[in-house]
Amino acid sequence: MSDISTIEPRSNMQKLSASIFKASGLLWVFLGLCVVAALLSPAFLNPANLMNVFRQVALYGIVSVGMTFVILTKGIDLSVGSILGVCAVSTALLLSGGWSPWLAVIIALLIGTGLGAINGIGVAIGRVPPFIMTLGMMVMARGLALTLANGQPIGLKDAAANFAWLGRGAMLGIPVPVWIFAVVAGIAIFVLRYTPFGRQIYAVGSNEEAAHLSGISVNLINFSVYVISGFLAALTALIFVSRLTVGEPTAGTGIELEAIAITVIGGTSLFGGEGGIFGTIIGAAILAVLANIMNLVGISPFTQQIVKGAIIVGAVLYEMQRKRK
Amino acid sequence: MLLEAISKGSYTFDPTMILQMAGIAKSFPGVRALDGVSFSVRRGEVHALVGENGAGKSTLMKILSGAYQADQGVITFDGKAVAFPTPSQMIGLGIAVIYQEFAQAPHLTVAENIFLHRLPRTRFGLVDWKKAAAEAKRYMDRLGFSVDPLARIDRLSVAQRQMVEIARALSRNARLIVLDEPSAVLGDNELQKLFSTIRSLQKEGVSFIYISHRLKEVFDISQTVTVLRDGKVMNSTATREMTTDDLIRSMVGRSIGDYFPPRNPKFGNDVLKISGINRGKVLKDISLTLRGGEIVGICGLAGAGRSELLRAIIGADAIDSGRIELRGKALTIDTPRKAIALRIGFAPEDRKTDGLFLSQSVSFNITISRLRDVLSGFWLNLSHERKTAQDFAAKLRVKTPDVDARVGNLSGGNQQKCVIAKQLNAKCDVLLVDEPTRGVDVGAKREIYELLVDLTERSGLAILMVSSDLPEVIGMCDRILVMCEGRITAEIAKADATEEEIMKHATVH
Structure with a gap:
């Protein structure tokens, strides 16, 4: 059949580079933004400042990777900030109570994962719309964090020194949180691209009914992404606590919106099934550089919020326009 | 554009036609969807439009409804040229397109769906529900479907919902109704009911464009049939002068002979x-x-x-x-x-x-x-x-x-x-x-x-x-x-x- 002769093998490298290229429109935006930043303020290229930007990218980036998983299934996770708060408070309580840092880390990660699992059960089994389930969890977990901490920030006391490496240390001159982000993002890219699990996440996000009829455990997939998101929120909490040497019950407030913005700017569709981690990495970088420029040129934090909100709407607007074509 | 088309001879005005589309061309990146298509619908006829998927039927209908703009060509409706058709303009002229997936609000009532955007008002400017219901009932009765005008759309059968779409078209004084694969969602009985509705509306002077993959229906209901293939008109003649084989041949460009493959089954356990x-x-x-x-x-x-x-x-x-x-x-x-x-x-x-x-x-x-x-x-x-x-x-x-x-x-x-x-x-x-x-x-x-x-x-x-x-x-x-x-x-x-x-x-x- 002559029509078939047009099917030509295309290597995986080509496919991979194509998917990077898709994100590369964003890459240009990002590079352009960096040039503007350097022109506006010489302090931008200052190594200390760049390290700050990197740390920022890492912190928001880790949560955003979890958010990308959730949004790929057409879900949303509003509770990451509050889960982060619970985990931050728990870690600080355990450390200041003299627990071993290792144990504290493990317990905090378990708590985050567990809260994510509750989201997952509510969404997958209970059929509660993700927006409502995670909104409820957002309020509940914040309440839990405030209760545990009795409304007060919890200092690490003597434990602070043992726990500083995670948030403040560096390896080969690069901050530890950046390494953690690199590992998390690397694993996430790999999982989404090269595992049946990743494939099934895209399937569920593109068409849940077709996924169900294709023999995919839709419930398991929907459950898993919230678990992953909870786990990554907990991981971010550890870095927060280590960096600030204090567990604040309000830690992570608003980070869910930041993570949603990053994911959407990175090109992951809110309607599920399209997008990926490359975009999310660049999305995180764009937002971090933007915040940094605005700080450097002295734009007030209040005004910054206006700009950020406009960018989120702009990113979605752009996506919708692109889709319509 | 019209004058140009007339002088080039690609368009001649014909007063027996409600719709004349002449020399319509439309390209999309990489695809020439329509290539000089001329398509006319006589007043009060059912005109079947057939062709394989991708032949250009939906593109042509989208141009007719104003959803797409043609690259070239002229459209006249009821003897008047339509310069830059927009969806609202085409609706205003009396062209209604009823798609396979109905554009209905499932949680609203029959009356609300029929008069969506144009609900009758009382003299205080409020919605006149009594009048809306009465009018809706009048339209549905005219179609031979007695449906409670206050019933919610999602409680109706597909056939009834289709009638609501037609009623909506009539309420807007549609004089040309496009039915896109109407039988895809209907059972045989329901299809017969649709046909009798079409016939009675035809007597009132309403014209139809009937798109279907089922050739039997084309012969049952239409007076004229136009075959599109690869964006061109292959054939446009009176239906009674055609046979199924003729139609299939002009659709696929070859006679497919025995339609179904020969079968030599070997049954196992x-x-x-x-x-x-x-x-x-x-x-x-x-x-x-x-x-x-x-x-x-x-x-x-x-x-x-x-x-x-x-x-x-x-x-x-x-x-x-x-x-x-x-x-x-x-x-x-x-x-x-x-x-x-x-x-x-x-x-x-x-x-x-x-x-x-x-x-x-x-x-x-x-x-x-x-x-x-x-x-x-x-x-x-x-x-x-x-x-x-x-x-x-x-x-x-x-x-x-x-x-x-x-x-x-x-x-x-x-x-x-x-x-x-x-x-x-x-x-x-x-x-x-x-x-x-x-x-x-x-x-x-x-x-x-x-x-x-x-x-x-x-x-x-x-x-x-x-x-x-x-x-x-x-x-x-x-x-x-x-x-x-x-x-x-x-x-x-x-x-x-x-x-x-x-x-x-x-x-x-």
């Missing part, structure tokens, strides 16, 4: 045996047996429980009682996942909502049903995956630029082949197919028939096929089961199968 399946009010005491290499058809009117039976077998819907035996072993199948593991494949009726991942690639869609075959260790082997997908695409003659193309961009027939490929990839030996050729053009239909026959004869696949297209069932199936109101009312051997015989058992007596 019983593969699937179900006995006494009940599910609420939709399935009552269903028993059937399916042998290897056999194609068994299931006929019935809409709502007879045909699709529900397939869904019950694969565990998508829970059954109340009954027994399923696969290769002699009694089993419970409670999820589609389990059915696939047991090598029962299911190609659902609505490929867009249930069958495919439209935003994903062809290869994604084919391999998703069994990813473990393309694993190297724990990881997906992407080149192996592509190879697998390419093999299926070639075997099933899926026409696609390459297997990375989005499935949503393929034509209906090729999408259907991807749905089937997905099931074959799962290595099924029982295949349940629901309306395998709905919305598929003639050429691709024939390819799907060949594919199904080939699968049964070469690999001993057993096929249970639900279809509303009776000639298709008679042409393809070795045995036919007829369903009516949740029961199997007859089993008809291929030799005895006629449309009349099937309809006799499909209807309530």
